[in-house]
Amino acid sequence: MEHTPIACSHHDHNHCISDALEAARQLCLGRGVRLTDLRLQVLELIWQNHKPLGAYTLMEMLAKANTRRVAPPTVYRALDFLLEQGLIHRINVLNAFIGCPSPTTKHQSHFLICRACGIAIELNQPELSQQIIGVARDAGFAVETQSLEVSGLCANCAGNTEHSEHRHE
Amino acid sequence: MEHTPIACSHHDHNHCISDALEAARQLCLGRGVRLTDLRLQVLELIWQNHKPLGAYTLMEMLAKANTRRVAPPTVYRALDFLLEQGLIHRINVLNAFIGCPSPTTKHQSHFLICRACGIAIELNQPELSQQIIGVARDAGFAVETQSLEVSGLCANCAGNTEHSEHRHE
DNA sequence: GGCGGCTATGTTACTCTATAACCTATCATC
DNA sequence: GATGATAGGTTATAGAGTAACATAGCCGCC
Ligand SMILES: [Zn+2]
Ligand SMILES: [Zn+2]
Ligand SMILES: [Zn+2]
Ligand SMILES: [Zn+2]
Numbered sequence: 001m002e003h004t005p006i007a008c009s010h011h012d013h014n015h016c017i018s019d020a021l022e023a024a025r026q027l028c029l030g031r032g033v034r035l036t037d038l039r040l041q042v043l044e045l046i047w048q049n050h051k052p053l054g055a056y057t058l059m060e061m062l063a064k065a066n067t068r069r070v071a072p073p074t075v076y077r078a079l080d081f082l083l084e085q086g087l088i089h090r091i092n093v094l095n096a097f098i099g100c101p102s103p104t105t106k107h108q109s110h111f112l113i114c115r116a117c118g119i120a121i122e123l124n125q126p127e128l129s130q131q132i133i134g135v136a137r138d139a140g141f142a143v144e145t146q147s148l149e150v151s152g153l154c155a156n157c158a159g160n161t162e163h164s165e166h167r168h169e
Numbered sequence: 170m171e172h173t174p175i176a177c178s179h180h181d182h183n184h185c186i187s188d189a190l191e192a193a194r195q196l197c198l199g200r201g202v203r204l205t206d207l208r209l210q211v212l213e214l215i216w217q218n219h220k221p222l223g224a225y226t227l228m229e230m231l232a233k234a235n236t237r238r239v240a241p242p243t244v245y246r247a248l249d250f251l252l253e254q255g256l257i258h259r260i261n262v263l264n265a266f267i268g269c270p271s272p273t274t275k276h277q278s279h280f281l282i283c284r285a286c287g288i289a290i291e292l293n294q295p296e297l298s299q300q301i302i303g304v305a306r307d308a309g310f311a312v313e314t315q316s317l318e319v320s321g322l323c324a325n326c327a328g329n330t331e332h333s334e335h336r337h338e
Numbered sequence: 339g340g341c342g343g344c345t346a347t348g349t350t351a352c353t354c355t356a357t358a359a360c361c362t363a364t365c366a367t368c
Numbered sequence: 369g370a371t372g373a374t375a376g377g378t379t380a381t382a383g384a385g386t387a388a389c390a391t392a393g394c395c396g397c398c
Contacts, residue, residue, distance in 0.1 A: 002307060002308075008308075036375070055354095056355070071379080072356065076355095077375075095355060123304060128301070131300065135292060136281055136321065139292075143281075145320045147261075147316075150312055151313050152314070153311045155308070155310065240350080
């Protein structure tokens with residue numbers, strides 16, 4: 001049952017972006033929280049590809065887009081909001097953030113991260129979450145959040161490894 | 170098959186420490202790498218309990234123990250060595266380090282982390298590693314390393330939650 | 339024993355990541 | 369349009385990690 005993830009295959013990424021932004025608008029509307037210009041802008045920047053972006057990278061992008069200085073708290077507050085609403089995930093191993101393709105359904109943070117091209121693929125495996133909860137319960141542990149970060153090579157990069165190991169863009 | 174982990178139960182922790190240090194000595198001897206005084210000292214400090222310690226906390230402890238200033242590179246180099254040899258793991262979600270109770274057997278980094286008492290319990294579940302590898306393979310992804318960090322409440326703290334939610338020592 | 343290369347540690351300076359504290363602007367509601 | 373609440377701007381600082389270079393031990397060899 002091999003199935004190449006969207007992030008790894010050629011696809012119309014504008015579609016990913018518009019879907020994500022529209023989903024965010026609906027979700028915030030439904031919850032009565034404010035998806036302000038800044039927050040939307042940060043979300044859009046995060047979605048510009050399937051690679052996690054650091055807060056300071058986002059800060060520079062914001063500064064460039066708005067042609068004025070943007071300070072860390074500004075971007076961190078937007079990121080905190082997006083994290084709270086489940087619109088993005090934090091990739092701890094990279095100190096970076098990536099958009100969530102299914103923010104409406106509650107789920108844990110499970111990612112495959114390619115060390116060659118930098119892509120992060122979000123898994124959708126409720127059974128895995130359940131198994132982890134089970135293992136934890138056997139140890140008397142009550143799970144609140146899960147972070148699974150698997151590093152390696154994605155389908156694209158695994159094939160090209162011998163030729164070009166270290167490209168980052 | 171409930172089984173309270175050692176880290177969570179009353180136990181002779183000096184035994185944990187001496188076991189870990191002796192295992193480290195043997196392992197380094199066998200591999201022909203040098204477990205220097207500094208590296209051993211850092212490992213011992215890390216093992217002083219079952220809670221992950223940050224690099225800067227370790228730095229202060231080192232400075233106190235040696236009654237002289239210790240700079241970041243000193244402790245980071247020791248940590249790098251211990252990580253390479255598999256004697257410790259890094260807990261990404263905490264930016265902290267914890268001793269590995271089974272450094273001789275190759276395995277992934279799977280932890281339960283109690284947000285109340287700060288303890289980190291290392292799981293020993295090869296089946297879980299295998300399942301993760303399988304899920305990744307279905308996405309065409311070649312796994313190199315895994316980091317599973319589950320946050321919640323340990324057996325001890327889950328019972329006491331209503332009384333004292335936020336004790337850290 | 340003394341030389342030369344290698345590994346480990348010391349030292350300084352810096353980068354990157356994140357937050358505290360305080361102030362101002364905007365929004366919603368009455 | 370006053371009032372309270374939320375969002376964003378600003379400054380400063382904390383926390384985590386690394387680069388670059390100097391020094392000190394260690395080891396094998398002559
Ligand atoms: Zn998600
Ligand atoms: Zn890739
Ligand atoms: Zn381990
Ligand atoms: Zn606990």
